[in-house]
Structure formats: C-alpha cells, structure tokens
Amino acid sequence: MITRSATIEEIDELYLRWNDHINASALFRRALREEMEVRGVDPDELRELLERAREQGYTLDEIVKNTNRFDDLQSLVEEQQSQPTTEDATED
Template identity: 80%
Template sequence: MITRSVTIEDIDDLYLMWNDHINASALYRRALREEMDVRGVDPNELRELLERAREQGYTLEEIAEHTNHFADLQSLVETQQSQRTAGDDVDD
C-alpha cells in the first residue's frame, strides 16, 4: 500500500484526536468512492482495469502518465490486449 499525505484542518485533527477510534483512512476511501460514484466510475471495474494494466507490465506511475481518467485506462488496457491478440495470430 502507498501512503499519501493529506492536509487536514485543525478542527479535523482535533475531532480525530477526540475520537481516536475513527479510521481516517476509511473516511478518505469512502469520500473517494463517493466521488467515483458521482462521476460514474465503478471502483470494482477500476480495480480490475488497474490489475489488468499491471499484468500487462505497466507500473502505477506509467499508468498515471499515460491516462487521465477511467476511459483512458480502459483504452490503454484494450489496446494492449488487442496488440497481444494480433501478435498471437501472427505467431500461429
């Protein structure tokens, strides 16, 4: 897992100190899932595409460099897959 810095306001920090049982990482992930939902991105589909891209040899940094949104990632994975399929046909 990659750790990323998130800036929080003093009131957020104080509230989390009062309620140390709250999992701030879970709150962050929930907020991101809500943003994905607003934009019509299924997190399960995104996870699957990310895994497929990694299986195709892309690193997370390369994926981020070559894509800007869900449709870009989908295109990247499908293009790579069709190139592999075409390459398999040539070998036959």
C-alpha cells in the same frame, strides 16, 4: 499501498484526537468512493482494469502518465490486449 499525506484543519485534528477510534484512512477512502460515484466510475471495474494493466506489465507510474480518466485506462488495456504477442507474430 502507498501512504500519502493530507492536510486537515485544526478542527478535524481535534475531532480525530477526541475520537481516536475513527479510522481516518477509511473516511478518506469513503470520500473517494463517493467522488467516483458522482463521476460514474465503478470502483470494482476500476480495480479490475488496474489489475489487468498491471498484469500487462504497466507500472502505476506508467498508467498515470498515459491516462487521466477511466476511459483512457480502459483503452490502454484494450489496445494492449488486441496487439499480437511475439508468438502470434512469428506464426504468421
């Protein structure tokens, strides 16, 4: 997992310091899930597509470079799946 930094306001920092038991990473992930829901993206489907793309040999950087939304990732995975493998090509 990659750690990213986020800018928070002083009031956020103060509140988190008062309540150091709060997992700020979990709050961030929850907010992202809410954004996904608003945009009609199922996190489980997104996770599955990402895993399939990684299994096909794509790095996260390549996925980011070649896609910018859920439908693009789905197309990328399906395109790669529909291409014949080297073994299939030599059988023809």
